[in-house]
Amino acid sequence: MPINAERSRKKLTSLKVNGRVYEKALSPISTLLEILREDLGLTGTKHGCELGECGACAVLLNDVPVLSCLTLAVECEGKEITTIEGLADGNRLHPLQTAFAELGAAQCGYCTSGILCVAKSLLDKAAQEKKSNPGRELSRAEIKEALSGNICRCTGYLKIIEAIELTAERLNLFHRCEPVREDR
Amino acid sequence: MKPFRYHRIKTLQEASHLTQEPGAVILAGGTNLIDMMRLEIMNPAAVVDIQSLPLNQIETLPSGGFRIGSLVRNSDLAFHPSIQKEYPVLSQAILSGASPQIRNQATVGGNLMQRTRCTYFRDGISPCSKRNPGTGCSAEHGYHRSHAVLGISDSCSATHPSDMCVALAALDAQIVLEGKKEKRTVPITEFYLLPQNTPWKETALEPAEIITAVDLPELPEGTRTCYLKVRDRSSYEFALVSAAVVLEFNQNQIQKARIALGGIAVKPWRVPEAEKLLHHSTPSKKLFQTCAETALKGAKPKKDNEFKVELAKRVILHALSLASKTKKE
Numbered sequence: 333m334p335i336n337a338e339r340s341r342k343k344l345t346s347l348k349v350n351g352r353v354y355e356k357a358l359s360p361i362s363t364l365l366e367i368l369r370e371d372l373g374l375t376g377t378k379h380g381c382e383l384g385e386c387g388a389c390a391v392l393l394n395d396v397p398v399l400s401c402l403t404l405a406v407e408c409e410g411k412e413i414t415t416i417e418g419l420a421d422g423n424r425l426h427p428l429q430t431a432f433a434e435l436g437a438a439q440c441g442y443c444t445s446g447i448l449c450v451a452k453s454l455l456d457k458a459a460q461e462k463k464s465n466p467g468r469e470l471s472r473a474e475i476k477e478a479l480s481g482n483i484c485r486c487t488g489y490l491k492i493i494e495a496i497e498l499t500a501e502r503l504n505l506f507h508r509c510e511p512v513r514e515d516r
Numbered sequence: 517m518k519p520f521r522y523h524r525i526k527t528l529q530e531a532s533h534l535t536q537e538p539g540a541v542i543l544a545g546g547t548n549l550i551d552m553m554r555l556e557i558m559n560p561a562a563v564v565d566i567q568s569l570p571l572n573q574i575e576t577l578p579s580g581g582f583r584i585g586s587l588v589r590n591s592d593l594a595f596h597p598s599i600q601k602e603y604p605v606l607s608q609a610i611l612s613g614a615s616p617q618i619r620n621q622a623t624v625g626g627n628l629m630q631r632t633r634c635t636y637f638r639d640g641i642s643p644c645s646k647r648n649p650g651t652g653c654s655a656e657h658g659y660h661r662s663h664a665v666l667g668i669s670d671s672c673s674a675t676h677p678s679d680m681c682v683a684l685a686a687l688d689a690q691i692v693l694e695g696k697k698e699k700r701t702v703p704i705t706e707f708y709l710l711p712q713n714t715p716w717k718e719t720a721l722e723p724a725e726i727i728t729a730v731d732l733p734e735l736p737e738g739t740r741t742c743y744l745k746v747r748d749r750s751s752y753e754f755a756l757v758s759a760a761v762v763l764e765f766n767q768n769q770i771q772k773a774r775i776a777l778g779g780i781a782v783k784p785w786r787v788p789e790a791e792k793l794l795h796h797s798t799p800s801k802k803l804f805q806t807c808a809e810t811a812l813k814g815a816k817p818k819k820d821n822e823f824k825v826e827l828a829k830r831v832i833l834h835a836l837s838l839a840s841k842t843k844k845e
Binding site for chain 2: 382396402403406
């Protein structure tokens, strides 16, 4: 067999994405990002730099945010993958999606799905920690740090942070010092 | 990305056997390897995925100190309660690098093995002896603002990009290597090789060997530490200069000092001559200044990175001042 054909031989892999199992013959060279978009039709996850510099392709792997452009799809067998398509519950938006819509926290929207996945993980983790530590609250600094790998080229960071704070406030994970301005 | 054979292995023997194959590489977190493969700077014939190996534990060592499995994720290491308490300098260093998503993926072994961010190395086109042996160094007469001033040679002045490894160097970490007949440990300072005229040879890792753990010696009570990093923007950026400082105190006297520098050297850089000045001394600004001057004595800056020499001195001075005021919790 020619060397490249041998090396590109596909491997039958089962991927669990947003609770659904997909059986796919995957080439080892495909990244998770490519498989999600091109084979599974889940185009909510975005191609950005594809070098781990922008965060547009962030998804959750076993509830932890990772970059799907730096992950081979074959590595993900046996893991739970959550993409932006898995955030809403049927027609019911995730509280973060509601808050982002209410505050207009997306401009071109290209970075939004990565940011929502990262923010979901941050809120879920804080909610988990609150069970053993009732005083647990998120701070703006913590939100900014969590998003430090997500680049918004429209530079609309303020509204993004405010929308996450608003969601956290609604989940009793954030205490606001000043009310959100109505005109924002 | 060029095609490769993918092996997901279950035992160290399997991994060791497969990595002897020419052109085989080890895949752990992948944050640097997949990046390099996408850029087609690294084009392995085989990728040996070792993520199923049981190397993700953080354990105490019988002799004191800790053993960190090489597959421990950077986030898990940085937020581990014992590490935060006993080696705050290591947590600080890890958390000052990359982004949370990358730290969730990246492993300790992978962080040790990450390649330089030199733009000439990464562009895949420019002459670069690290990438294509014998082609020369484009940074030498090119733009070299981000390049090293310590440990450089005519064939390479690319910096080692890691923050974690700078802290490990200041902690006298030992790298545990397995796969050959004899399991061996190598001090981190000897694990990295100087570029000299073979810049493509970066580490002491031999074929069939795999990093299985990093050992951290115990720090005496009263040790004070600090990691200080200066960069072009306040997050998600590599260091222009960084310093990890470990000061062993007895009352108000420094007994022993270890200083490691990042961002300005070809490998995590210890400065033994400068450290000696601090042994059995009383901390003072003047002493710290002399120490910083000594640390940079061997620096060989070029036109674009001359600023790094002065910057490094100030970072050392500041890191020493901060560390001597910070009591170990």
